[in-house]
Amino acid sequence: MKEQFTISIYTENLIGLLHRITTIFTRRHSNIESINASESEVSGIHRYTVVITEEERKVKNIVKQIEKQIDVFKAFYHPNKNIVYQEIALYKMPTNILSQTREVEQIVRKHHARLLAVEPEFTIIEKTGFKEETQALFEQLKPHGILEFVRSGRISISKPMKEFQDYFLEVEKASKL
Amino acid sequence: MESTKLKKPQSVKTTITGAEALVRCLIAENVDTMFGYPGGAIMPVYDALYHYENEIKHIMTRHEQGASHAAQGYARISGKVGVCMATSGPGATNLITGLADAQLDSTPLVCITGQVSSKMIGSDAFQETDIVSISMPVTKWNIQITKAKDIPEAIAKAFYIARSGKPGPVLIDITKDAQFETFEFEYEPCLHIRSYIPNPQVDPKAIALAARVIDSAKKPLILFGHGILLANAKQEFKDFVEKSGAPAAWTIMGLSALDTDHPQNVGMLGMHGNYAPNIMTNECDVLVAIGMRFDDRVTGDVSRYAKQAKIIHLEIDPAEVNKNVGVDVPVLGNCKESLTQLTEAITKKSYPEWNDRAAQLTARENEMVIEDELFPPEEDKITMGEVIRHISDISRGTAVIVTDVGQHQMVTQRYYNYKEWKSNVTSGGLGTMGFALPAAIGAKFAAPHRQVIAVIGDGGFQMTIQELGTIFQTKIDVKILILNNEFLGMVRQWQDLFFEKRYSSVDMINPDFQMIAKGYGITAEKVTERADLEKAIHRFLSSEGSYLLEVLVGKENNVFPMIPTGASVSEIRLS
Ligand SMILES: Cc1ncc(C[n+]2csc(CCOP(=O)(O)OP(=O)(O)O)c2C)c(N)n1
Numbered sequence: 001m002k003e004q005f006t007i008s009i010y011t012e013n014l015i016g017l018l019h020r021i022t023t024i025f026t027r028r029h030s031n032i033e034s035i036n037a038s039e040s041e042v043s044g045i046h047r048y049t050v051v052i053t054e055e056e057r058k059v060k061n062i063v064k065q066i067e068k069q070i071d072v073f074k075a076f077y078h079p080n081k082n083i084v085y086q087e088i089a090l091y092k093m094p095t096n097i098l099s100q101t102r103e104v105e106q107i108v109r110k111h112h113a114r115l116l117a118v119e120p121e122f123t124i125i126e127k128t129g130f131k132e133e134t135q136a137l138f139e140q141l142k143p144h145g146i147l148e149f150v151r152s153g154r155i156s157i158s159k160p161m162k163e164f165q166d167y168f169l170e171v172e173k174a175s176k177l
Numbered sequence: 178m179e180s181t182k183l184k185k186p187q188s189v190k191t192t193i194t195g196a197e198a199l200v201r202c203l204i205a206e207n208v209d210t211m212f213g214y215p216g217g218a219i220m221p222v223y224d225a226l227y228h229y230e231n232e233i234k235h236i237m238t239r240h241e242q243g244a245s246h247a248a249q250g251y252a253r254i255s256g257k258v259g260v261c262m263a264t265s266g267p268g269a270t271n272l273i274t275g276l277a278d279a280q281l282d283s284t285p286l287v288c289i290t291g292q293v294s295s296k297m298i299g300s301d302a303f304q305e306t307d308i309v310s311i312s313m314p315v316t317k318w319n320i321q322i323t324k325a326k327d328i329p330e331a332i333a334k335a336f337y338i339a340r341s342g343k344p345g346p347v348l349i350d351i352t353k354d355a356q357f358e359t360f361e362f363e364y365e366p367c368l369h370i371r372s373y374i375p376n377p378q379v380d381p382k383a384i385a386l387a388a389r390v391i392d393s394a395k396k397p398l399i400l401f402g403h404g405i406l407l408a409n410a411k412q413e414f415k416d417f418v419e420k421s422g423a424p425a426a427w428t429i430m431g432l433s434a435l436d437t438d439h440p441q442n443v444g445m446l447g448m449h450g451n452y453a454p455n456i457m458t459n460e461c462d463v464l465v466a467i468g469m470r471f472d473d474r475v476t477g478d479v480s481r482y483a484k485q486a487k488i489i490h491l492e493i494d495p496a497e498v499n500k501n502v503g504v505d506v507p508v509l510g511n512c513k514e515s516l517t518q519l520t521e522a523i524t525k526k527s528y529p530e531w532n533d534r535a536a537q538l539t540a541r542e543n544e545m546v547i548e549d550e551l552f553p554p555e556e557d558k559i560t561m562g563e564v565i566r567h568i569s570d571i572s573r574g575t576a577v578i579v580t581d582v583g584q585h586q587m588v589t590q591r592y593y594n595y596k597e598w599k600s601n602v603t604s605g606g607l608g609t610m611g612f613a614l615p616a617a618i619g620a621k622f623a624a625p626h627r628q629v630i631a632v633i634g635d636g637g638f639q640m641t642i643q644e645l646g647t648i649f650q651t652k653i654d655v656k657i658l659i660l661n662n663e664f665l666g667m668v669r670q671w672q673d674l675f676f677e678k679r680y681s682s683v684d685m686i687n688p689d690f691q692m693i694a695k696g697y698g699i700t701a702e703k704v705t706e707r708a709d710l711e712k713a714i715h716r717f718l719s720s721e722g723s724y725l726l727e728v729l730v731g732k733e734n735n736v737f738p739m740i741p742t743g744a745s746v747s748e749i750r751l752s
Contacts, residue, residue, distance in 0.1 A: 016320075023314050040281060065497040070318045070338055096701055174374040177375045 004033075005059045006085060009048040012071040021048060021072075024065045030054055033166045034087070036153030042168055045073065051154045074167045078158050079160045085156035089134035090116065091125040091141055092148035094128045098123055104144050104161055122147060123137055195325030196221035197228075197357040199289065202332035204232050205364045208260050210251060210622050212236045212244040212524050215263025217293030218304060221356035236622065236651060239643035241268050243615035245275020246641070250619030251282045253602045254577060254627075256409065258285040258339045259619065265291045266304030269350070270311065274609055276346045278313040281606025282430060283403060285344035287335045294354040295323040300445045317345030325358035327548035329365070337367035342375030343494040344407060377495065379510035379518060387465075387489045387506045388522035394463035396488075396531045397423040398454070399698050400446060400475075403605075404468015404493060410513040411598050414467070415439075417520040421465075422527040424535050426454030428469050429590055432601040437574070437594045443535045447475040449587040452546075452749060453538035455740065458483050459747040460534070467491040468512050470608065471501040481745035491515050545751040546737050551592065558731035559707055561588040561660050567714045568658065569594045570632065576628040577602065577620050581613035581637035584666040587736045589632045612639025617655045618647055628656065628718065635661040635687050645697040648723050656717055657699075659690055659727040662734070670735045694725040701725040 004157050011017055018037065020080060025032050033051040052059065064077040092165035098104050108115065113127035127137050134151055184534050184551040193201070199222055203211070213235060215223045216306030228352045241263040259279075263272050269290040279286045293302040303578075309321045318338045322331050328351065335347040390399060399421065405414045414434060424443040425435060433440050444451030446458070455477075458464065469475070474483045479501055490497075490504040491512045498507040506514050550562030565588055574596035580586040580603045595601060602620050604612040617631035638659055639694050648655055666684040672680050694701035700720060706715045715746065717726040740749045 016313070020313055027314065059236060061500055064498075064500075068494065069497040070370060070373045092232055133188070171374060172371045174378070175371050176369045177374075177376055 001052050002055055004031040004051065004053045004080055005068070006054070006064060006080070006083055006154060007050045007059070007075060007077045008156065008158065009050065009066055009075040010042075010168070011046045011048065013044060013046045014071050016072055018048070020069055024062060025050070025052065028056065028058065028062060030062060034039070034153035036155055037111065038155070040164065041166060045168070046089050049153065050156055054114050059099055073171050074164065076158065078156070082160065083156040083158050085154050087126050087131055087134060087154050088126065088128045089137070089149070089151040091127070091138065091146055093123050093125060093141065094145055094147060095119065095121055095123045104141065105135070107140045111140070113137055179388065181217065185723055189417070190282070191198045192359050193359050194221065194356065195351065196225040196227065196362070197330050198325060198328050198362045199332065199351065199356070200229050201234065201362065202329055202364055203260065204229065206332070206336045207257070208233060210234045210236065211260040211262060212247040212251070213618065214241050214261030214268060214292065216268045216304070216326070218293055218353050219262060219268070219289075219356075221353065222289070222291070222351075225732060226484075226574065232392050236647065238615060238618075239276065239646045240641065241271030242611065243273050243322045243618075243641055243644045243647065245272045245279070245288065246609075246615035247619035247622075248286050248610050249279050249282075249287075250304045250579060250602050250616030251623045252284050252286060252619075253616075254620040255623035256334055256599075257367060257623075260287050260289070263291070264304065265293055265308070266306050269306055270306040272348075273312060273315060274607075276312055278604050278607040278609045278612065279346035279746075280315045280317065282599060282604065283344050284338040286346035286682055286747045287332075287339050288346060288348045292321065292350045292352045294355070295352045298352070298425040306347065306390055306699035312348045315346070316348050319348040319350070319364060321350040321352070322355050323352045325355050325360040325429065327667055328355065329363065330367075333365060333367040334370065338369065338373070342373075349510065350623070353649045355635075372720055375417055375510055375649065377493065377509040378509065379417040379515045381518070383506060384515065384518045384522055387519055390463055390487050390489060391421060391465065391519075392524050392526075394423075396528065397421065398457050398461035399423050399425035400428070400464060400466045401425060401431040402428040402467065402469025404491075404512050405431060405453065406599055408468065408493075408511050408513040410516055413513055413516040413520070417516045420520050420525050420715055421523055422525065423465070424454070424457065424532060424749065426451070426457075428472070428475050428605070429603055430512065430588055430605040431469060431600070433595040436596050438596070439523065444540070445591060447472075448477070449591070449736050449738065451539070451591070452738050452751065453535045454537055455738070455746040455749045457535060459485065459487050459745065464713045465491070467516070468493070472499045473501070476502060477740045477744055477746045477748070479638055481747070491519070515654060527553045542751065546668035550588070555707075558734075559710060559728060561585055561730050562592050562659060563591050563630070563707075564710065564714070564728050564730065565592040565656070567711055568718070571714055571718050572628055572630065574631045577624060579603070579613050579617040579620055579629065579631045581631075581633040582608045582610045582667075583637060584662070584670060584736045585632055585634045585660040589661075603643070605675045609664075610634075610637035613637065615643045616642050618651075618653065619659075621653045621655050626645070628668070629654070630656045630658060630718075632658045632660065634666060635659060635663060635685055636665045638690070642693065645694065645699060648699065649697040652661070654721070655723050656720075657694075657723065658717070658723040659725065660730050661687065661690075661727050662730050662732050664688060664732060667722070667736075672735065673735065674739075675741070680730045690727045699723045699725050701727070703727040703729070705729045
């Protein structure tokens with residue numbers, strides 16, 4: 001059965017590595033739903049967060065293929081129940097809509113979104129949450145004229161307490177054997 | 178992989194060009210032979226090589242694909258890392274087939290390509306290709322270098338990565354300005370990479386569990402692959418086989434890890450393998466797979482593969498465990514270590530009834546297939562099998578056999594009686610036609626004192642036929658056997674069996690191979706009649722220098738047994 005999984009990949013910070021990692025997914029016809037690159041808690045080490053919907057067996061194989069890459073330290077995969085995750089969405093609206101009616105402001109408040117920037121011509125609304133939530137806000141704002149919309153890749157933190165720091169030391173030790 | 182002792186790191190700093198540094202790195206990594214082809218973007222390195230002629234022999238092939246396969250043949254026989262080099266653009270892209278082949282067959286290669294100057298990159302400059310992106314899926318690791326000072330570290334990592342763990346090909350792309358630039362050279366070999374675990378430690382619990390499963394088996398079967406050869410585990414494997422008492426079967430990449438006539442060797446697995454090991458795969462109760470990766474050509478339909486058996490998998494690469502076939506007891510680690518521990522842990526056994534079963538199945542195959550292939554009736558055309566029988570007898574099973582891809586490959590591996598460790602060089606995973614001739618050249622450079630025989634079909638020969646020029650120029654001694662059925666035989670066989678004999682684009686109008694060979698100064702002979710065969714093979718194998726022997730064989734002979742695609746191993750057909 002297919003399920004949504006979040007894969008966290010800890011790597012050296014190198015040009016070309018993203019390409020090596022994404023081809024592992026594309027070659028297996030696994031559609032990347034979102035991808036995010038950032039620093040990790042260990043200095044100098046990069047972290048990719050990839051979301052896919054697949055059978056667990058296939059996810060396991062993909063993770064092993066990722067870990068097989070020389071410059072990858074460790075990759076983890078988690079079903080949604082084992083992580084805390086968020087995405088951020090930005091919505092650009094004409095400012096005059098906000099000044100004409102109170103409706104948009106009410107929507108923003110109802111969705112616990114906030115105004116990020118207000119300029120004479122446009123206003124940027126920011127909402128952090130699950131995709132369903134940012135999407136629900138999108139649907140409600142849409143009739144009022146969204147000028148631009150963007151949603152970030154997922155970022156996630158796993159619930160299990162063993163940290164990458166520990167794995168990092170294990171990997172480094174094993175690399176010398 | 179054999180570990181090679183590195184030359185002492187250069188302690189005295191000297192200012193030299195990136196190109197010269199590259200050559201000195203190669204020397205520090207014990208490279209004495211390499212294969213390549215020059216061109217604009219790699220000229221500074223060729224210029225540096227000119228000054229180091231006594232340290233490194235550079236073999237110019239006739240095509241970069243040839244250089245890559247020659248480096249593979251060299252690596253497979255020498256146990257060292259094969260090195261090849263090409264210029265940017267077309268030179269680099271011509272290496273791709275060799276890289277892909279080496280990636281699938283775990284062959285350690287370091288490929289060096291020239292690249293346009295760093296300031297030209299991205300401008301669609303003359304002979305610019307993004308070879309790092311192109312080669313990414315077919316390399317274990319690759320990198321582009323734009324500064325001379327980064328060359329030593331990259332080369333050191335390249336050799337370490339290519340030969341450690343599950344070996345594979347590595348590509349280093351060096352811009353022309355980095356080759357020209359000067360810097361203070363110093364070389365430190367790479368001893369570890371912090372994100373890379375080449376040698377997973379063998380878990381004693383896994384060994385204990387595996388031993389318990391093996392000891393409780395009534396009908397165990399051993400499958401062995403390339404990993405044993407790569408780990409140099411000749412004696413460790415033989416000890417394990419003999420103590421276990423179990424029949425053992427090989428993948429084509431594992432061939433020659435155990436003598437063909439070893440009493441426990443029950444033959445070849447997979448599509449054109451032997452009857453007994455394929456049938457026994459679905460009858461055994463424990464399957465011990467060592468250094469092999471359950472390729473689909475070995476397993477047939479995986480959903481009906483050894484479902485009744487407990488599977489133990491000795492494997493160095495965690496990504497191979499549970500990839501194609503579910504495994505009950507994975508034993509991670511280098512099999513040289515895991516086999517030693519496992520042999521120690523198991524009880525010595527024999528399985529007379531189970532071995533009788535192997536004998537009985539083998540007898541069936543003998544009667545239905547092998548007898549006729551090796552000793553065909555007088556009125557029949559020459560068979561590939563009888564040619565190989567003579568080659569095997571006359572060379573006493575001690576030659577290095579290099580095969581191309583197709584019917585002749587299957588026949589050679591089935592019928593040559595391998596008596597020496599590490600004697601089979603073939604393109605297993607990628608099935609690259611055109612592999613054999615250049616790979617045989619590389620194998621000969623790796624083992625100048627061994628007889629090297631390339632067995633090639635009339636089709637595959639013409640894919641890299643230009644490498645006859647390399648043989649001509651280097652004057653090496655490679656015996657070339659062309660098994661000519663005037664067809665792309667293996668494809669014709671499939672059309673015969675599965676496309677109602679619609680022979681679409683498989684008949685070959687061939688040139689006069691003898692004349693071509695003679696043009697390259699290679700003695701050549703053609704045999705069409707059985708009466709002349711044996712004598713011709715004697716001449717072929719005892720000749721001084723290279724020799725091409727073309728044998729006209731039955732046009733429409735098929736290779737059996739065969740497991741049709743999608744069928745299960747137990748549905749193997751004898752006719
Ligand atoms: C580069 C490449 N192209 C195509 C194929 C597909 N193929 C597999 S076997 C074969 C026929 C080989 O014919 P030949 O070299 O005459 O050998 P035979 O099978 O007759 O022994 C072909 C075309 C291949 N394996 N490699």
